[in-house]
Amino acid sequence: MPIEKEEREREAQRVSSVRTQIQERMVDLGETVDQRRSEVTAIGRSFWDDISVNADNADDIIETAASMAQQEHVLQGQKRSFQVAQDALYKLQRVVDAPYFARIDFQESGEPEREKIYIGLTSFIDPKTDEILIYDWRAPIASLFYDYPPGPATYRTPEMDVSGELLLKRQYIIKAGELQDVFDTGISIGDEMLQKMLSRSADEKMHSIVTTIQREQNQIIRDDRHKVLVVQGAAGSGKTSVALQRIAYLLYKYRTTLSADNMILFSPNSLFSDYVSHVLPELGEATMQQTTFQDYLTHKLSNTGLELEDPYDQLEFILTGTEQDSAYKSRLQSISYKTSAAFLNVIEAYGEKLKQGGIRFHNLSVGTKVLITADELNERFYGKTSILALGERMEQLSEWMLEKLDEIQADAQKRFYRKMVREPKYVGTEPEMKKMSKIKAHKAIAPLKEKARNLAYVDVLGMYRDLYTNRELHQELIAQAGQQLPGAWESISSFTAAALDQGILHYEDATPLVYLKGLVEGQLRVGTIRYCLVDEAQDYSPFHYAYLKKLFPRARFTLLGDWNQGIFTHANAASDADGEGSKNEYSSISELMKEDETETIRLVKSYRSTREIVDFASRVLPFGEPIEPFSRSGEAPRLLRAASENELRHLVADAALTRQRGGASSVAILCKTARETEAAHEGLKPLLPGLARITKETLHYEAGVMIMPAYLAKGLEFDAVILYDAGAAVYAEAKERKLFYTACTRALHYLDVCYLGELTPFLP
Numbered sequence: 001m002p003i004e005k006e007e008r009e010r011e012a013q014r015v016s017s018v019r020t021q022i023q024e025r026m027v028d029l030g031e032t033v034d035q036r037r038s039e040v041t042a043i044g045r046s047f048w049d050d051i052s053v054n055a056d057n058a059d060d061i062i063e064t065a066a067s068m069a070q071q072e073h074v075l076q077g078q079k080r081s082f083q084v085a086q087d088a089l090y091k092l093q094r095v096v097d098a099p100y101f102a103r104i105d106f107q108e109s110g111e112p113e114r115e116k117i118y119i120g121l122t123s124f125i126d127p128k129t130d131e132i133l134i135y136d137w138r139a140p141i142a143s144l145f146y147d148y149p150p151g152p153a154t155y156r157t158p159e160m161d162v163s164g165e166l167l168l169k170r171q172y173i174i175k176a177g178e179l180q181d182v183f184d185t186g187i188s189i190g191d192e193m194l195q196k197m198l199s200r201s202a203d204e205k206m207h208s209i210v211t212t213i214q215r216e217q218n219q220i221i222r223d224d225r226h227k228v229l230v231v232q233g234a235a236g237s238g239k240t241s242v243a244l245q246r247i248a249y250l251l252y253k254y255r256t257t258l259s260a261d262n263m264i265l266f267s268p269n270s271l272f273s274d275y276v277s278h279v280l281p282e283l284g285e286a287t288m289q290q291t292t293f294q295d296y297l298t299h300k301l302s303n304t305g306l307e308l309e310d311p312y313d314q315l316e317f318i319l320t321g322t323e324q325d326s327a328y329k330s331r332l333q334s335i336s337y338k339t340s341a342a343f344l345n346v347i348e349a350y351g352e353k354l355k356q357g358g359i360r361f362h363n364l365s366v367g368t369k370v371l372i373t374a375d376e377l378n379e380r381f382y383g384k385t386s387i388l389a390l391g392e393r394m395e396q397l398s399e400w401m402l403e404k405l406d407e408i409q410a411d412a413q414k415r416f417y418r419k420m421v422r423e424p425k426y427v428g429t430e431p432e433m434k435k436m437s438k439i440k441a442h443k444a445i446a447p448l449k450e451k452a453r454n455l456a457y458v459d460v461l462g463m464y465r466d467l468y469t470n471r472e473l474h475q476e477l478i479a480q481a482g483q484q485l486p487g488a489w490e491s492i493s494s495f496t497a498a499a500l501d502q503g504i505l506h507y508e509d510a511t512p513l514v515y516l517k518g519l520v521e522g523q524l525r526v527g528t529i530r531y532c533l534v535d536e537a538q539d540y541s542p543f544h545y546a547y548l549k550k551l552f553p554r555a556r557f558t559l560l561g562d563w564n565q566g567i568f569t570h571a572n573a574a575s576d577a578d579g580e581g582s583k584n585e586y587s588s589i590s591e592l593m594k595e596d597e598t599e600t601i602r603l604v605k606s607y608r609s610t611r612e613i614v615d616f617a618s619r620v621l622p623f624g625e626p627i628e629p630f631s632r633s634g635e636a637p638r639l640l641r642a643a644s645e646n647e648l649r650h651l652v653a654d655a656a657l658t659r660q661r662g663g664a665s666s667v668a669i670l671c672k673t674a675r676e677t678e679a680a681h682e683g684l685k686p687l688l689p690g691l692a693r694i695t696k697e698t699l700h701y702e703a704g705v706m707i708m709p710a711y712l713a714k715g716l717e718f719d720a721v722i723l724y725d726a727g728a729a730v731y732a733e734a735k736e737r738k739l740f741y742t743a744c745t746r747a748l749h750y751l752d753v754c755y756l757g758e759l760t761p762f763l764p
């Protein structure tokens with residue numbers, strides 16, 4: 001809605017006046033920062049001058065310690081106030097050029113006057129009048145901007161709900177401290193503003209969406225009523241964006257009790273972590289623990305000596321194998337069973353059983369000499385009945401071992417000494433020999449003590465293997481959960497035992513093994529995590545969820561996924577090839593989480609791709625979760641047929657160059673697998689110099705033309721996407737449908753579907 005000239009000038013003046021005030025505050029803060037910094041340096045330098053060190057008698061020692069503690073206290077206090085001033089300065093530096101982006105006028109019921117609320121990335125108060133010149137976007141009243149069109153409106157504060165009338169909703173574009181544009185918005189947040197944001201080019205890094213958060217997204221960002229929040233969001237509906245703004249919101253709302261260390265975000269891979277790494281700093285928040293589930297598993301299994309497969313290798317195996325191959329079939333059956341909730345029950349029943357017996361121990365040896373035998377450990381562990389948990393008993397066992405190793409070390413020291421005295425090759429005085437023998441004994445026993453502390457003497461892998469080699473054991477455990485061995489038990493068990501014997505730990509075995517390890521060793525819970533957010537939640541199995549719930553017992557969960565993009569094989573995914581079965585996924589998550597306070601929210605509007613691309617992609621999954629385009633139009637996707645491999649390469653290269661010439665700064669050529677990517681890259685290199693190949697090891701990507709397997713492009717977006725070969729020979733099986741859909745939905749503006757021979761049946 002256009003704004004009158006006078007009003008526009010008033011707004012421009014306000015921008016300039018607020019900016020001046022911010023600049024003045026920055027000067028003050030700058031001085032405070034300098035002053036605090038020199039005070040901290042001065043105290044550090046004179047730390048010892050102000051302490052009278054005296055160690056003549058006990059009283060003096062106590063006095064010296066007290067004076068040191070006091071001096072340390074002063075130093076820490078100064079450091080804190082330095083930090084506070086510096087943080088405040090940093091926040092203002094970030095917003096000085098664009099202090100706010102919106103205004104709402106709100107008249108609370110029963111109040112005579114309207115309040116003008118200006119909303120920005122951080123709040124700013126006039127130090128002289130205490131007037132709030134800018135409200136933080138996360139303040140309760142600011143939610144009115146995201147939630148309501150002009151008219152009756154309510155916002156929630158910790159104490160009560162406040163109702164009234166929203167009289168105005170206005171948006172600003174401010175650059176370098178100058179008002180560039182201002183407009184009033186009606187129903188949703190500025191279609192105009194959103195149009196502008198969405199028609200831009202894709203960036204190498206994701207940006208915050210704080211100026212245009214949509215109402216349904218805002219609900220998720222600010223939800224603090226539910227312990228488990230499940231978000232089914234169409235491709236491009238803003239799930240990742242919402243997850244990150246939610247983190248910023250929670251850190252603001254609970255700033256006195258919650259820090260970034262109390263939150264964890266699971267991302268699909270390191271490339272993706274890098275892609276989203278700018279959002280939280282952009283919002284003025286310290287970045288938080290962001291990890292991949294694979295990193296977590298690798299960390300937990302670092303001392304097993306096993307070769308841990310990653311989920312992408314598992315996927316590559318599934319996508320390149322065929323049903324005719326018996327090993328392939330066994331593997332699929334194995335994955336389906338091990339990712340199920342039924343198997344989780346087996347592991348839990350196993351944990352219970354191990355309280356009575358069955359834990360495997362390793363001998364503790366130096367070279368070939370066994371110092372503590374596995375039988376001894378077994379006898380010690382199970383000798384007396386105990387009501388303690390396995391972990392606590394294990395701790396006691398470690399303590400006993402450490403004491404025993406101390407004795408062994410003392411004996412070894414004596415033996416070394418006697419040997420030195422006897423043998424002429426050792427020369428030295430008696431104290432020297434004593435010292436040498438002490439060092440030798442320490443060196444010999446230290447690695448064993450390390451093993452005792454790390455519980456490396458517990459053979460968790462052996463116990464996990466028992467589950468597959470001991471049919472009676474497995475049968476007994478699964479019967480306790482009221483279930484039966486899976487039909488394909490024989491092939492699952494022999495396939496798993498064979499892999500473990502070769503030192504290979506398949507991805508589907510990693511979480512169960514880590515869970516068993518946690519049960520036996522007692523290091524299962526991480527109590528400090530209060531919020532766990534999982535992006536691409538459809539890629540986690542029922543087993544994963546049940547495990548995460550155990551791992552973070554105090555946490556609230558936000559699980560954001562799109563079951564249309566479920567490309568990994570797991571227990572629930574197997575029957576859901578055309579997207580029809582996704583509803584089961586939610587109920588199964590809710591069941592697993594065993595929480596009454598579970599809420600499922602659906603986001604159907606896609607903000608990434610043009611209407612034409614969204615319509616095209618929808619044809620691939622006719623029974624899938626709904627997806628609606630945001631009203632942005634562009635060129636229709638092109639279908640480009642090649643008759644030969646050579647022609648295909650030329651077609652793809654031409655398409656990439658055409659898109660670049662047309663203004664696309666990021667162009668992604670997507671293949672089905674890493675194997676296809678490698679071959680295509682070789683063929684395209686001469687035609688597209690500078691073509692970058694992205695692999696699962698890539699940590700960062702830059703604008704330009706790149707090629708990668710579609711599964712690695714998950715979560716990312718590009719101006720133009722070119723499908724390398726969408727022929728029926730490549731995409732035809734049910735398991736490939738969602739991958740194909742995922743690939744199509746990565747495009748913002750252009751989608752070119754190249755294919756060799758016949759087109760995939762997924763595009764009727």
Ligand SMILES: Nc1ncnc2c1ncn2[C@@H]1O[C@H](COP(=O)(O)OP(=O)(O)OP(=O)(O)O)[C@@H](O)[C@H]1O
Binds near residue numbers: 194197608714715
């Ligand atoms: N409210 C919004 N305002 C502006 N841009 C938005 C908004 N919501 C989403 N977007 C943009 O839409 C694109 C897709 O967002 P995002 O990656 O968060 O979606 P997603 O649901 O995680 O997608 P996918 O499941 O396909 O990975 C991004 O460019 C994001 O900036």
